[in-house]
Amino acid sequence: MFDLFKIAVRNLMRYKRRTLLTVLLVTIGVVSVLVFISVSGSFKNMMIGQITDSFLGHIQIHKKGYVASIDSLPLTLNLSPNALQKIEKAINENPDIEAYAKRVKFGGMFSNFVETTNVRLNGVYPEDEVRTVPLLFSRVREGEKTIRTGEILVPELLAKGMKVKVGDTVVVIATNRDGSVNGKQFRVAGILESATGPGGRDGYIHIDDAAEILRMDTMEISEIAIRLKNFDKLHEVLDTLKRQLSNDLNKQAKPAFEVHTWEKLSPFYNIARMIDIMTFFVKLMLIAIVLISITNVMVMAVYERVREIGTIAAIGTLPGKIVAMFLIEGFSLGLFGVVVGDILGIATISILSMAKLSFNFGRQKGLLLSPSINPQDILLISIIVITVSVVASLQPAYKASRMNPIDALRHV
Amino acid sequence: MSLITAHDLSKTYLKGETRVEALKGLNFEIEPASFVSFVGPSGSGKTTLLNLIGCLDKPTSGVLRVDDTDISSLNTRLAAAFRGEKIGFIFQDFNLVPVLTVYENVGYPLVLVQNTPSSERKQRILALLDAVGMAEQKDKYPDQISGGQKQRVAVARALVTKPKLVLADEPTANLDHKTAYMVINIMKKMKNELGTTFIFSTHDRKIVGEAEIIYTLEDGKLAGKEV
Numbered sequence: 001m002f003d004l005f006k007i008a009v010r011n012l013m014r015y016k017r018r019t020l021l022t023v024l025l026v027t028i029g030v031v032s033v034l035v036f037i038s039v040s041g042s043f044k045n046m047m048i049g050q051i052t053d054s055f056l057g058h059i060q061i062h063k064k065g066y067v068a069s070i071d072s073l074p075l076t077l078n079l080s081p082n083a084l085q086k087i088e089k090a091i092n093e094n095p096d097i098e099a100y101a102k103r104v105k106f107g108g109m110f111s112n113f114v115e116t117t118n119v120r121l122n123g124v125y126p127e128d129e130v131r132t133v134p135l136l137f138s139r140v141r142e143g144e145k146t147i148r149t150g151e152i153l154v155p156e157l158l159a160k161g162m163k164v165k166v167g168d169t170v171v172v173i174a175t176n177r178d179g180s181v182n183g184k185q186f187r188v189a190g191i192l193e194s195a196t197g198p199g200g201r202d203g204y205i206h207i208d209d210a211a212e213i214l215r216m217d218t219m220e221i222s223e224i225a226i227r228l229k230n231f232d233k234l235h236e237v238l239d240t241l242k243r244q245l246s247n248d249l250n251k252q253a254k255p256a257f258e259v260h261t262w263e264k265l266s267p268f269y270n271i272a273r274m275i276d277i278m279t280f281f282v283k284l285m286l287i288a289i290v291l292i293s294i295t296n297v298m299v300m301a302v303y304e305r306v307r308e309i310g311t312i313a314a315i316g317t318l319p320g321k322i323v324a325m326f327l328i329e330g331f332s333l334g335l336f337g338v339v340v341g342d343i344l345g346i347a348t349i350s351i352l353s354m355a356k357l358s359f360n361f362g363r364q365k366g367l368l369l370s371p372s373i374n375p376q377d378i379l380l381i382s383i384i385v386i387t388v389s390v391v392a393s394l395q396p397a398y399k400a401s402r403m404n405p406i407d408a409l410r411h412v
Numbered sequence: 413m414s415l416i417t418a419h420d421l422s423k424t425y426l427k428g429e430t431r432v433e434a435l436k437g438l439n440f441e442i443e444p445a446s447f448v449s450f451v452g453p454s455g456s457g458k459t460t461l462l463n464l465i466g467c468l469d470k471p472t473s474g475v476l477r478v479d480d481t482d483i484s485s486l487n488t489r490l491a492a493a494f495r496g497e498k499i500g501f502i503f504q505d506f507n508l509v510p511v512l513t514v515y516e517n518v519g520y521p522l523v524l525v526q527n528t529p530s531s532e533r534k535q536r537i538l539a540l541l542d543a544v545g546m547a548e549q550k551d552k553y554p555d556q557i558s559g560g561q562k563q564r565v566a567v568a569r570a571l572v573t574k575p576k577l578v579l580a581d582e583p584t585a586n587l588d589h590k591t592a593y594m595v596i597n598i599m600k601k602m603k604n605e606l607g608t609t610f611i612f613s614t615h616d617r618k619i620v621g622e623a624e625i626i627y628t629l630e631d632g633k634l635a636g637k638e639v
Contacts, residue, residue: 311503311509315525316521
């Protein structure tokens with residue numbers, strides 16, 4: 001086998017310029033794909049991280065039907081203390097859950113005593129909330145990175161529109177589930193930067209204040225956000241929770257709760273899917289580049305060495321060995337391209353990472369792009385390229401092995 | 413027992429729409445360790461006959477047995493294996509592999525055809541290169557040696573697998589007289605040393621004189637045999 005490799009490499013070096021060009025083409029393809037995967041992947045992962053860690057959480061649990069009508073934040077679909085107890089039991093039994101946060105979500109009126117407008121608010125336990133969505137307070141652009149009773153974190157756009165500053169006093173008025181209206185004064189503790197996705201422009205108050213405004217006798221929770229220890233176990237934990245909570249049925253004999261991952265709750269999931277599809281097509285383009293360039297080279301190699309093929313066939317080389325000789329040439333071309341491409345790709349990704357490139361997405365400014373690539377992706381791309389190189393050589397190699405030695409020896 | 417037996421051997425092929433009778437009812441026998449030449453003008457059927465003996469082609473009718481094997485019974489794979497084991501080839505244009513050194517060219521059939529262990533391979537290659545006077549050029553590439561030297565390398569390559577039979581189609585056609593004689597003499601010497609049967613075709617009357625048995629072909633028929 002070593003001799004076959006030696007012969008293949010010598011044959012490739014016979015036409016240095018052509019070999020170099022083909023290897024270069026494969027290399028450029030590999031580098032492009034690795035860089036695309038790393039940049040798009042880091043963008044995707046960073047955005048998912050931003051969304052889940054700054055307000056959404058990895059998984060959310062609601063009463064059945066809540067998500068369908070989430071725009072109106074229906075207080076009638078809050079979780080009762082009894083339901084909450086069951087959910088918390090399931091959560092506490094699950095070792096893969098790192099933290100969870102209970103939220104009371106409601107819509108109300110926000111007044112600065114001059115103007116009034118709508119507002120969507122989350123009543124939260126600050127400690128639980130920050131353990132579940134650790135980037136929440138990093139969104140506070142001005143003011144304090146905490147939520148105390150009597151204080152409110154106002155979303156940036158609302159603050160701008162209502163000309164509200166940190167330290168100002170505002171009033172929140174809301175209607176409870178029975179229709180009675182109540183209001184409470186708050187001190188603006190901070191201005192909260194918008195985040196991409198639903199809930200990214202909500203204000204925050206302490207959950208006790210929410211209960212007070214909504215005149216709740218007992219705490220009724222709108223949603224429970226969950227953070228996992230390992231994000232890769234997202235669907236595993238989802239299935240476990242669904243299974244654990246499936247025994248609780250509502251009056252229609254359907255599950256009383258609904259459990260969703262961030263994917264079902266954020267429209268960014270569709271963008272993430274599109275990135276995955278684009279990555280797939282970029283990989284397809286790489287396959288096409290490798291397939292065309294290597295097939296072209298191998299067809300030429302066979303055409304140029306017809307007499308040589310005739311000679312080796314005449315002296316008794318079996319067709320299988322002739323096939324192997326040309327397949328090894330194709331394999332070697334792919335291997336050289338992959339090795340050089342991997343090295344240059346990793347170097348390019350490292351440079352891009354060190355360059356600390358930033359970009360804007362929606363209202364989020366200066367998001368830092370830190371491209372990285374995992375070894376599995378490099379291995380997968382390498383295997384794809386090498387396999388395609390061998391496949392691309394199959395037809396020319398087969399043709400070489402089927403040549404009639406007499407005709408081949410006569411070839412001029 | 414004869415190494416080669418041809419009985420009523422014929423070969424017809426189509427050239428475009430024309431039917432060409434390249435060989436017409438040949439009968440001959442060639443004994444082991446012979447030095448045989450087929451002579452005749454261009455188109456007399458020399459190359460066709462060598463292709464048949466070399467299992468590169470199949471007869472249209474008649475029987476051709478090489479080392480007691482009916483070559484008509486061999487499929488492509490078996491014919492290749494048979495050639496690799498029993499037959500060596502010397503070509504008019506030398507047909508050395510340009511990317512391999514003289515040493516590697518001679519060893520090529522041992523690597524690709526016979527999978528000979530490297531220690532034995534080295535011994536056989538060096539002995540043959542020494543025998544054909546090319547030991548000192550072993551690290552050179554084909555484009556660094558002369559035509560005569562290339563043909564000596566081709567002789568060594570043909571013999572390295574220890575074949576019973578070596579076929580040479582016009583082996584001296586591209587060489588000057590002096591070099592042609594040298595190559596023929598090397599072939600003769602190897603035949604005497606190894607007991608290999610050499611069959612070569614030529615239309616060079618001076619070279620023919622070196623053969624022990626001369627068959628003359630004319631229009632696909634055996635026109636004579638000189639011993």
